[in-house]
Amino acid sequence: MKPRRTHIKSRAGCHTCRQRRIRCDECRPQCLNCIRRGVPCDYDEAESSATAASRSAQVDGPPAQAQVLSADDVELLPSHLIPLLQRPVSELPGFTDEESFLVHHIHDMSQRLEHSDTKNVGFCTSVLPEFIRIAFLVHFVRDCICGISSFHLALLTKSSSMTYLSYKYRAKALQGLRETLALTSGPGDVDATLAASFMLSWQAPDSFEFCQTMKGVDLALKEMAERNYTSRLRDLWGVLIPESLVAASSSHSIVPLDAASVALQELRKHVEHNPELVRGVKELYNFVQNIRIAPPGRMPAEQIQALYPVRLWLPWIPKSSYLIDRKDPSVLLFCAHFHMVIVAIGGLLPVTVGAFAIPRRAECIMVINTILKQVLPEPAPSAGHSHTNNKRQESFRELMQAPLMFAKDFQARYSST
Numbered sequence: 421m422k423p424r425r426t427h428i429k430s431r432a433g434c435h436t437c438r439q440r441r442i443r444c445d446e447c448r449p450q451c452l453n454c455i456r457r458g459v460p461c462d463y464d465e466a467e468s469s470a471t472a473a474s475r476s477a478q479v480d481g482p483p484a485q486a487q488v489l490s491a492d493d494v495e496l497l498p499s500h501l502i503p504l505l506q507r508p509v510s511e512l513p514g515f516t517d518e519e520s521f522l523v524h525h526i527h528d529m530s531q532r533l534e535h536s537d538t539k540n541v542g543f544c545t546s547v548l549p550e551f552i553r554i555a556f557l558v559h560f561v562r563d564c565i566c567g568i569s570s571f572h573l574a575l576l577t578k579s580s581s582m583t584y585l586s587y588k589y590r591a592k593a594l595q596g597l598r599e600t601l602a603l604t605s606g607p608g609d610v611d612a613t614l615a616a617s618f619m620l621s622w623q624a625p626d627s628f629e630f631c632q633t634m635k636g637v638d639l640a641l642k643e644m645a646e647r648n649y650t651s652r653l654r655d656l657w658g659v660l661i662p663e664s665l666v667a668a669s670s671s672h673s674i675v676p677l678d679a680a681s682v683a684l685q686e687l688r689k690h691v692e693h694n695p696e697l698v699r700g701v702k703e704l705y706n707f708v709q710n711i712r713i714a715p716p717g718r719m720p721a722e723q724i725q726a727l728y729p730v731r732l733w734l735p736w737i738p739k740s741s742y743l744i745d746r747k748d749p750s751v752l753l754f755c756a757h758f759h760m761v762i763v764a765i766g767g768l769l770p771v772t773v774g775a776f777a778i779p780r781r782a783e784c785i786m787v788i789n790t791i792l793k794q795v796l797p798e799p800a801p802s803a804g805h806s807h808t809n810n811k812r813q814e815s816f817r818e819l820m821q822a823p824l825m826f827a828k829d830f831q832a833r834y835s836s837t
């Protein structure tokens with residue numbers, strides 16, 4: 421008699437998975453099954469703490485990373501990241517083990533960062549769940565997801581096999597995208613083109629490829645506007661401000677960049693405990709300085725190319741990003757300053773406003789400000805003994821003023837649209 425394969429059934433999945441009697445990965449706020457089917461995902465709140473505790477203990481068959489990450493790779497991981505990669509991975513229909521593992525990794529990362537309390541803190545992470553949904557429908561979008569997933573894992577692990585995978589999937593995705601662009605397209609193809617172009621821009625090895633992929637984003641958005649396409653992905657990009665309007669109000673003045681540099685120098689003094697943030701702030705600062713010295717030309721390609729260095733949001737905070745779901749004030753402030761730089765540059769470069777979703781960046785700054793206010797309560801008037809703590813919180817609140825000013829200024833200028 422054939423031994424029956426046993427597996428531990430989870431009782432704590434989301435409502436939809438329980439109803440459908442399928443295995444749920446229990447990722448919050450959205451599980452992968454619900455993302456794939458494009459349906460809302462919800463959990464019984466009473467069970468949530470028990471679930472979180474049991475989540476890492478569940479095992480259902482051999483974990484797929486066994487074939488993808490070697491033991492040597494895992495050894496290189498910082499210890500706090502190991503549980504992240506040892507989550508059980510369920511097979512996804514029509515996906516190879518390698519693809520399942522990589523899609524699960526990006527899904528898990530995006531769900532951590534888009535946790536219900538820290539939602540919309542970053543634009544790039546807020547579009548990832550929708551990119552994943554499209555990846556179930558369109559093969560080259562799946563290749564893009566696998567590409568950035570292995571790219572991210574290569575950064576975390578310094579693993580050469582992950583670096584190889586990131587090249588492999590990027591090449592496949594580029595080819596698939598080119599083939600699609602050669603054909604006439606419907607709304608689904610425009611969505612896929614937008615998703616793929618945007619993800620490929622994160623991995624772009626040089627400013628030329630970056631420019632090409634961001635132009636793809638721009639073209640897809642324009643095509644949606646022209647043909648009046650609406651989609652969830654299009655909605656995530658937010659209001660599109662006409663280029664002509666931005667051009668009319670852009671001052672070509674370097675003054676905003678001066679303010680941004682000063683703000684970054686201040687921030688640097690307050691993140692010294694975190695070397696990754698120090699490096700990130702330094703790179704943002706150098707980027708702003710370079711633009712101040714040599715502002716990009718007027719041609720659309722030159723304007724887009726100028727933003728090439730900021731494509732690196734993913735490697736800038738690979739480990740610190742996990743501190744976002746703990747609402748670490750210095751990581752939140754770093755994110756606010758990252759958006760601030762894009763908003764500041766966008767005011768000078770009209771062509772970048774749509775493709776970089778600059779109105780959404782301004783909204784992200786507002787969201788971060790709201791979270792910071794919760795994390796850093798107003799100081800009690802006579803709290804004598806916690807003086808140093810108060811002072812630290814006070815400086816965090818002050819640091820938020822610059823990004824807030826940029827966001828408010830941007831919103832005030834285009835509020836009539």
Ligand SMILES: [Zn+2]
Pocket residue numbers: 433434435436437438443444445446451452453454
């Ligand atoms: Zn589920």
Ligand SMILES: [Zn+2]
Pocket residue numbers: 434435436437450451452453454455460461462
């Ligand atoms: Zn679900």
